[in-house]
Amino acid sequence: MLHLLPTSNMPDSYADDIEKNGIPFLIPPPITLSWSDLAYRVKEKNILDGVSGQLASGQLLAVMGPSGAGKSTFLDVLCKRVKAASGEILLNGSPDFDITRTVSFVEQHDALFGVLTVRETVSYAARLSLPRNTPNINAHIDATLRSLGLQDVANNRIGTPLQRGISGGQKRRVTIACSVIARPRVLVLDEPTSGLDSGSAQEVMASIKRLAQETNMVCIATIHQPNWEVFSLFDRLTLLAAGRVMYNGPASIFSLPRHIHLSFPDHVFAGDIDQYLTDIGYPSPQHTNPVDQAIAIVNTEFYDNENDITSSAHLDNIASAWITHQSRYNIIPDNNQYHTSDIILVKQVSESRDAMRKAIILTQRNFVNYVRNLLGFGIRMGMYVGMGLMLATIWIHLGTSTDKINDRLSVFFFSVAFLGFMSVAGIPAFLEERAVFVRERSNGLYGPGAYVLANTFAVVPFLFACTILFSVICYWAIGLHPGAKPFFRFTLYLFLGVMAAESQSILIAAIIPIFVAALALASFMNGFWMCVQGYFIRATSLPRFWYYWAHWIDFQTFSFQLIVRSDVKGLTFQCPTIDGSCLCPFTSSLVPTQCALTGDDIVKNLGYEGANDGLYVGVLIIIIVFYRMAMWVVLAIRKR
Ligand SMILES: Nc1ncnc2c1ncn2[C@@H]1O[C@H](COP(=O)(O)OP(=O)(O)OP(=O)(O)O)[C@@H](O)[C@H]1O
Structure with missing residues (x-):
């Protein structure tokens, strides 16, 4: 268990929260983070090159520089997201710490459910x-919201393109609260x-500063033109x-603790x-x-060579000037007091098991999202309703004469292909x-396995x-095969096809997480499966190259044939008679x-006798599981 700091030096609100609500484990003791000689190289x-520094609890470091610095x-x-060529990172003087359980990373863009x-x-x-049995979790949430000045908008929605929500600065603070x-x-x-007006930027940074001081956190931020x-809110640069x-x-100088700029004489501490x-x-x-x-002065992008020295020589001069002056500017308070051995250095995270x-x-979160997200899911459901109405009114009362067999097949093709396409x-x-997954995973909340399971459970x-x-x-x-059983079979086989198509689309989007590109590729794939599934060209007439592989891994093949068999088997289709002769096609x-x-005649003629229905259902399930596992692999490999 973490021990408590005396709360006397903390801002009122958090100390109050601790007293009133009893949040004993939430203020960990101070730490010092230091790094020395960090280097990173790409192709030599x-x-x-040689970046060193140190930061103590409650302090904010601004990392600045021109673009590409x-x-x-x-x-x-x-954060050890890439491997350093050299250098050392120490927490309380020790290199042995688990970075993912120590650091939270806040990306530039807010990834939140609107x-x-x-x-x-x-x-x-x-x-x-x-962890599962964290006590007083609601009090902890309230305290965090209060620390970030979000208590007044706690019950407001984040916001979607259809519904205006909280401001950009508030969204930033929500992302930070989650982290x-x-x-x-x-x-x-x-x-x-980035992207915030100066008022919001100030609000955000002031909240971070307050939180850093209240919770003994070390904060490091890159920042452009504050x-x-x-x-002035930053302690170090x-x-x-x-x-x-x-x-x-x-x-x-205004951000320095008074004991630093007052206690060091000018010849020791410069400013x-x-x-x-x-x-x-x-x-x-x-x-x-x-x-x-x-x-x-360090931006050499538009360097005009006014003193007849090259831009790199100019930077060399400034870098050397820093080496000469650093002992007087880089004064660091003695943080040895923090180097205690009983400190637990990790986030209060639950275990991966x-x-x-x-x-x-x-x-649960996905369900809430589905129910409320009219744009994403309401409209989608509306599309299925619209498609149903369209088929119901266009293919109305087909009947069972042989001249309607093709119309019937087209209903099945259309249902499988276009519901999947959607x-x-x-x-x-x-x-x-x-985007939310990437943010949460990078902060160690859960892994791709839990995400894929949840996505599947919800979808x-x-x-x-x-x-x-x-x-x-x-x-x-339409008047398809009467009876409850054929109806449920039709629905089940169609659902399996739709589920496979959905799994394929999101697998593609996981591989290429760019909307336009994923949309184009998923549409192409659906079009491709339509061509090789055996409706436009009979499977037996497909060129062998396509038949032997594409046709037999196409989820539409199985879904379509299952529906055809389930519908026509057991029905009798009347052939026309002309001049007393029976003209069956x-x-x-x-x-x-x-x-x-008979339905069996039709199935035989189409070449759909194939294996039994159970096997085809099994193949569809295998295709779905394969797509889902492939998505898991892609998400595990592709970290951003
Ligand atoms: N993996 C890499 N391969 C090649 N070049 C890289 C790689 N990573 C970074 N760079 C280069 O290193 C330089 C620094 O990149 P970095 O993104 O850290 O700059 P930055 O200061 O964050 O810039 P900005 O403010 O524009 O985001 C850039 O010139 C970039 O192109």
Whole structure:
């Protein structure tokens, strides 16, 4: 169990929460994170070179630099998302710590379910990340919402294209709330203020600062052009250019703890970035934000060579200036006090063996999303209803004469092919879900196994509901094989085909998570399966090349043949008679006793006798399971 800090030095609200609601485990003791000589190379090119630093609990580090300076690479190396060429990362002086259980990473873009409320979003994150029997979980959620200033919008929805929700700054804070709910020791944020106006940017950074201090967290953020108010919230600044450190010291003198800038004499401690720029001969012009000046002098993209030195020589000079000055600027408070051995250094995360519990929580969240997401799922269901109505009114009362056999087959083809085709409409919702998965997985909440299970658990009832709705609307109106059993068989075989098509579409979207590309490829695949399934060209007439592989792995083949067999078997189709002669379109087992064809005659003529129905159902299930497992593999391999 983590021990508690004295709460006297904490802001009121959190200390109050602790007292009133009893959240004993949520304030872990302070830590120090340090890194030295981090380097990252790609094909012998130094992307990051010799980056060192240290940060204590409650502190915020700004990582700044021009575009391409190596800021994102630095975060990736620090979080061990890529392997450093060299260097060391220490937590409380020790390299032995589990990074995924220590760090939460907040990506640049908010990946949230638009139909959930703020509280629901954070609550699901809490249930997914905290151990099963966490006490007072609701009090913990409330405290987190309060810390991030979200209590007033707790019951508001995040927002969808159809329904306006919370503001951009509030969304950022919800994403951050989800990342800090398990009380990570280190919070890493990639551009937390990008796309926000200055007011929202300030709100977000002030919330992060407050949370860092309240929960003893170390925070590191890349940031572009903050205004002075935002910048003043940072304790330290690492300025990078071409992967090298140009400055690594106090950000603004105003953000320094009083004991630092008061207790060190001038000859020992020089000051902040503003002072440093003056010292090295690049003072900020009056009324200029020193941050802009710092970026400007290390930005060589538009370097004009005014002093007859190359841009890389210019950067070499600034990097050398830093090496000369660093001992006076890079003063770090003594954090040895934090190096205690009884500290538990991990997030309060649940174990990975909890996969089934996580899958159930994710399934619940998916259901809520399905029920509320009119755009993603309501419209989709409407499409199935519309398709049912269309078939019911166009193929109405087909009857059982032999001249209607083709019309009947076209109903089955159309149902299997186009209901399956409509699965491409599930791609946008999947991509929204995938973005949330990527964020949550990178923070260690759950793995691809739990996600695939939950996606399957949720999609099965949804697709079954869509299929049965379609069947109810059109089955009796068309006049297909009478009776409850044939109706349910039709629905089941159709559902299996639709489920296979859906699994294929989201597998494609998992491989290529770009909407337009996934849509195009999934549509192509559906078109391809239509061509080789044996309706347009009889399977026996298909070129052998296509017949032997494509036809027999095509889910439409099995779904279509199962439906045809189930429908026509047991029915009798009347042949026309002209001048007393019976004109059946193909050999009948009933002639001459009866001028008609049996369902078996039709099945035989089409070449659909094949294996038994159970085997075909089994093949369909295997195809579905194969697609789902392939999706699991793709999600396991593709981390972003
Ligand atoms: N895997 C890689 N292969 C090749 N080049 C890479 C790789 N990773 C990073 N780079 C290069 O390293 C440089 C630094 O990239 P990085 O994304 O870290 O910069 P950044 O400072 O975050 O830029 P921005 O602010 O524009 O996002 C860039 O020139 C980038 O093209």
